Amino acid sequence: MSTVTDPPVESFRLSQLINDTRYRSITFQFIALILLIFAMAYLGWNLVQNLAAAGLNISYDFLGEPAGYDINQTLIDYNSQSTHWRASMVGVLNTLLVAVMGCIMATIVGVFVGVLRLSPNWLIRKLMSVYVEIFRNVPVLIWILIIMAVFVAVLPQPRDFRGDDAEASMLWEAFAFTGRGFYLPAPIYEPGSWLVVTTFIASLVAIVVYRRYTTRKLYNEGVLLPRAWPTAALFFVPTLLMFFVLGMPISLEYPELAGFNFQGGIYMRNSLLSLWFALSIYTAAFIAENVRAGILAVSKGQTEAAASLGMRPNRIMNLVVLPQALRVIIPPLISQYLNLTKNSSLAIAVGYMDLTGTLGGITLNQTGRAIE
Amino acid sequence: MSDMHAHSVAFVRETMLPEQEPPASEVGVVHWMRENLFRGWANTLMTVIAIFVIYKIVAGAFPWFVNGIWSTNSLAECREILQGTTGGCFSVLTERWNQLLFGFKYPQDQYWRLILAFVLLGLAAAPVLFNKLPKQMLFFTGLYPFIGFWLIWGGTLLAPLVALAGFLVGFAAFKKVEHQSFAMGALAFLVAALVTWFLGGFAIRSAPGFLALEAVPSRDMGGFMLNMILGVVCVSLSLPFGILLALGRQSDMPIIKWICVVFIEFIRGVPLITLLFVANVVLAYFLPPGTTFDLIIRVIIMITAFASAYIAEVIRGGLAALPRGQYEAADSLGLDYAQATRLIIMPQALKISIPGIVNVAVGLFKDTTLVSVISMFDLVGMIRGPILASTEWNGVYWELWGFAVFLFFIVCYSISQYSQWLERQLQTDHR
Numbered sequence: 001m002s003t004v005t006d007p008p009v010e011s012f013r014l015s016q017l018i019n020d021t022r023y024r025s026i027t028f029q030f031i032a033l034i035l036l037i038f039a040m041a042y043l044g045w046n047l048v049q050n051l052a053a054a055g056l057n058i059s060y061d062f063l064g065e066p067a068g069y070d071i072n073q074t075l076i077d078y079n080s081q082s083t084h085w086r087a088s089m090v091g092v093l094n095t096l097l098v099a100v101m102g103c104i105m106a107t108i109v110g111v112f113v114g115v116l117r118l119s120p121n122w123l124i125r126k127l128m129s130v131y132v133e134i135f136r137n138v139p140v141l142i143w144i145l146i147i148m149a150v151f152v153a154v155l156p157q158p159r160d161f162r163g164d165d166a167e168a169s170m171l172w173e174a175f176a177f178t179g180r181g182f183y184l185p186a187p188i189y190e191p192g193s194w195l196v197v198t199t200f201i202a203s204l205v206a207i208v209v210y211r212r213y214t215t216r217k218l219y220n221e222g223v224l225l226p227r228a229w230p231t232a233a234l235f236f237v238p239t240l241l242m243f244f245v246l247g248m249p250i251s252l253e254y255p256e257l258a259g260f261n262f263q264g265g266i267y268m269r270n271s272l273l274s275l276w277f278a279l280s281i282y283t284a285a286f287i288a289e290n291v292r293a294g295i296l297a298v299s300k301g302q303t304e305a306a307a308s309l310g311m312r313p314n315r316i317m318n319l320v321v322l323p324q325a326l327r328v329i330i331p332p333l334i335s336q337y338l339n340l341t342k343n344s345s346l347a348i349a350v351g352y353m354d355l356t357g358t359l360g361g362i363t364l365n366q367t368g369r370a371i372e
Numbered sequence: 373m374s375d376m377h378a379h380s381v382a383f384v385r386e387t388m389l390p391e392q393e394p395p396a397s398e399v400g401v402v403h404w405m406r407e408n409l410f411r412g413w414a415n416t417l418m419t420v421i422a423i424f425v426i427y428k429i430v431a432g433a434f435p436w437f438v439n440g441i442w443s444t445n446s447l448a449e450c451r452e453i454l455q456g457t458t459g460g461c462f463s464v465l466t467e468r469w470n471q472l473l474f475g476f477k478y479p480q481d482q483y484w485r486l487i488l489a490f491v492l493l494g495l496a497a498a499p500v501l502f503n504k505l506p507k508q509m510l511f512f513t514g515l516y517p518f519i520g521f522w523l524i525w526g527g528t529l530l531a532p533l534v535a536l537a538g539f540l541v542g543f544a545a546f547k548k549v550e551h552q553s554f555a556m557g558a559l560a561f562l563v564a565a566l567v568t569w570f571l572g573g574f575a576i577r578s579a580p581g582f583l584a585l586e587a588v589p590s591r592d593m594g595g596f597m598l599n600m601i602l603g604v605v606c607v608s609l610s611l612p613f614g615i616l617l618a619l620g621r622q623s624d625m626p627i628i629k630w631i632c633v634v635f636i637e638f639i640r641g642v643p644l645i646t647l648l649f650v651a652n653v654v655l656a657y658f659l660p661p662g663t664t665f666d667l668i669i670r671v672i673i674m675i676t677a678f679a680s681a682y683i684a685e686v687i688r689g690g691l692a693a694l695p696r697g698q699y700e701a702a703d704s705l706g707l708d709y710a711q712a713t714r715l716i717i718m719p720q721a722l723k724i725s726i727p728g729i730v731n732v733a734v735g736l737f738k739d740t741t742l743v744s745v746i747s748m749f750d751l752v753g754m755i756r757g758p759i760l761a762s763t764e765w766n767g768v769y770w771e772l773w774g775f776a777v778f779l780f781f782i783v784c785y786s787i788s789q790y791s792q793w794l795e796r797q798l799q800t801d802h803r
Contacts, residue, residue, distance in 0.1 A: 024555070025624065025625045028555075028625060028628065029625045029626070029627040029628055032627060032628050032631065033627050036631060043658040046657070046658050046659055047657050047658055050656070050657045050659075051657065119418070120407075120408065120411060120415060121408065121409060121411075121415050121418045121419055121422070123408075123409060123419050123422040123423065123426075124418050124419070124422050127422050127425065127426070133781075134777075134781060136784075137734070137738075137780065137781045137784035137788070138738070138776075138777045138780045138781055138784070139738035139739070139752075139780060140738070141741045141742060141744070141745075142741060142752060142773065142776050142777060142780065145752070145773065146769075146773045146777075149769040153767075153769055342643040342644075343643070345643040345646060346742070346745075348645070348745060
């Protein structure tokens with residue numbers, strides 16, 4: 001009869017800490033943690049010392065103090081007596097404004113260019129690839145500055161609109177494109193206008209619902225209902241109908257020359273415009289490549305199979321190629337949107353007050369509170 | 373029968389007819405144009421629009437180039453010569469050529485050092501870029517960082533020599549201890565290198581004039597050279613850090629993994645320009661009181677941190693794309709982690725991630741223009757600052773910006789073309 005003996009209990013030796021794979025990872029992590037804690041403590045200690053030397057302390061009270069500076073383009077009410085907190089909110093909104101506008105325009109231009117890069121027309125194809133290569137390979141900061149310079153240099157100044165035989169004239173008496181920015185008519189909402197707006201939103205919802213319905217109908221029953229003209233009709237008819245029935249409750253306020261500058265209407269500064277355009281066309285070049293790659297990723301067999309089923313080219317694109325291409329296109333598209341939003345912090349180069357400009361720029365300069 | 377047939381038929385051809393030429397519309401230029409330019413009315417319309425656009429661009433740019441003035445000293449003189457006709461004042465480029473390339477503070481008589489450093493950079497990069505070149509050239513690549521530093525910043529040759537000696541001694545120590553374990557080897561490397569640098573410090577202080585070039589402080593760097601320095605240094609530094617971060621993120625050790633994840637995600641969530649502001653303003657608070665070190669080094673640290681986070685993500689993609697079997701095969705051969713990573717995993721993962729790394733590198737090179745925002749005078753900073761603000765050249769936009777676009781386009785486009793070529797070279801699978 002044999003007895004099963006326990007394996008001998010290994011005595012723990014110090015060298016196991018580095019040579020034995022069971023313990024080695026613990027050793028390494030311990031060392032890393034110690035190093036990290038030491039680094040943090042060192043940096044923190046320096047910070048405390050430096051702040052004490054500079055007579056500063058960490059507090060966020062400054063956010064409540066009056067900012068004391070003006071911001072040239074704002075979406076919400078703001079004046080120089082508002083708080084730093086308010087100023088940073090203006091910055092956030094400005095960042096969002098340029099990011100959203102940029103994303104929309106970049107998508108439109110990018111999809112357009114991406115599809116044209118696959119066009120059967122050789123000349124268009126080459127033209128578009130030149131566009132993509134030029135814009136992809138040059139820093140966006142340079143583009144922002146170039147477009148800014150073009151706006152200032154090429155477009156007329158407000159004083160050129162003065163007089164009877166002015167050098168420049170407004171487009172339809174409503175739009176003024178000047179070197180200082182664009183002046184657009186602004187809508188004035190009178191009582192009853194909310195009905196029009198509500199109708200418009202409702203018709204947008206109706207369009208989505210209708211298009212979903214046609215898709216379901218097509219997939220379930222194979223019946224193809226018309227989509228283009230009902231969409232257009234839903235878009236325009238109810239809103240216009242409501243608009244005229246209620247006696248035109250929304251009117252436009254036109255910009256007018258007053259003194260040395262235009263008054264009234266919506267004023268988009270050229271810093272906003274150049275940032276918007278530059279970010280859009282720059283990102284559009286990347287989006288165009290994504291779109292092209294997405295469309296190319298759909299195998300040729302899919303197109304041929306659809307064609308052999310007797311579908312027309314337009315419908316092949318809409319029903320077969322695009323749904324499959326979108327699956328490839330969307331993830332890089334999202335990351336391009338993120339890039340655009342991050343690049344919008346370049347606003348500071350042209351003096352557009354976004355978050356970096358308000359909080360990181362002037363507030364920082366005034367209060368000297370960099371760390372918070 | 374055949375006789376009769378011969379009589380009943382008047383003529384029988386006995387030789388083959390020569391092939392007929394295809395119709396003119398199916399060959400050559402005409403066919404190509406019909407296929408590619410004029411297929412259907414929509415296509416034709418697009419061609420016409422494209423030709424119109426090209427004509428507009430060429431008609432605008434051509435006289436501007438041809439009538440360009442290359443040798444005046446100010447914009448006013450240039451406008452006087454042009455007399456209102458269209459033409460570019462390219463003389464701003466010739467007159468400010470050195471400023472555009474080297475900044476406005478670098479000593480004029482030392483420009484040869486920069487040019488030499490640039491040429492040597494090409495020589496050092498060649499064996500890395502093209503693997504057909506002899507492997508011996510890689511020695512020069514290893515030496516280049518020290519030579520380049522000495523040429524650009526000047527000072528005594530001893531400083532880079534000591535740095536180099538530190539690496540060499542460290543490497544020797546590593547080789548000696550490597551058979552025990554990789555970790556011990558790394559530790560030995562660190563200790564030996566630090567001891568060498570510490571001792572070398574005395575040598576430098578005792579002989580500051582040994583083979584010294586005129587020292588140039590880094591705040592005097594500027595122009596396109598600054599972009600090149602930042603781009604090259606940061607890309608080459610961020611590669612090893614990126615690899616380490618990617619491995620750390622893949623590792624089984626939770627603490628190390630979380631340190632890497634937090635670092636990567638934090639850096640990726642913040643725009644580079646914010647990091648540069650941090651480098652400019654905040655970083656000084658975190659250092660011992662009284663230490664100041666150059667803005668350019670702070671900027672290099674920040675851009676390297678930024679780039680290595682992105683490169684880490686790219687390499688992580690490469691690591692994840694490797695089939696599981698490769699890791700298991702390496703384990704079953706009895707290789708430990710360091711060997712497996714060095715010999716099996718990394719060569720394959722890096723190959724997969726080349727396009728991504730090149731994308732990051734191009735993006736990084738473009739982002740070096742951002743340093744102009746924190747008042748460093750790189751190419752963009754030179755154009756916006758000293759040149760456009762000077763009385764002679766106030767108002768020259770197209771020529772200067774066109775030049776900047778041209779320089780960046782050349783560099784970035786050739787890098788991306790190179791990466792496509794490299795991908796084709798490294799393609800070992802069958803397609």
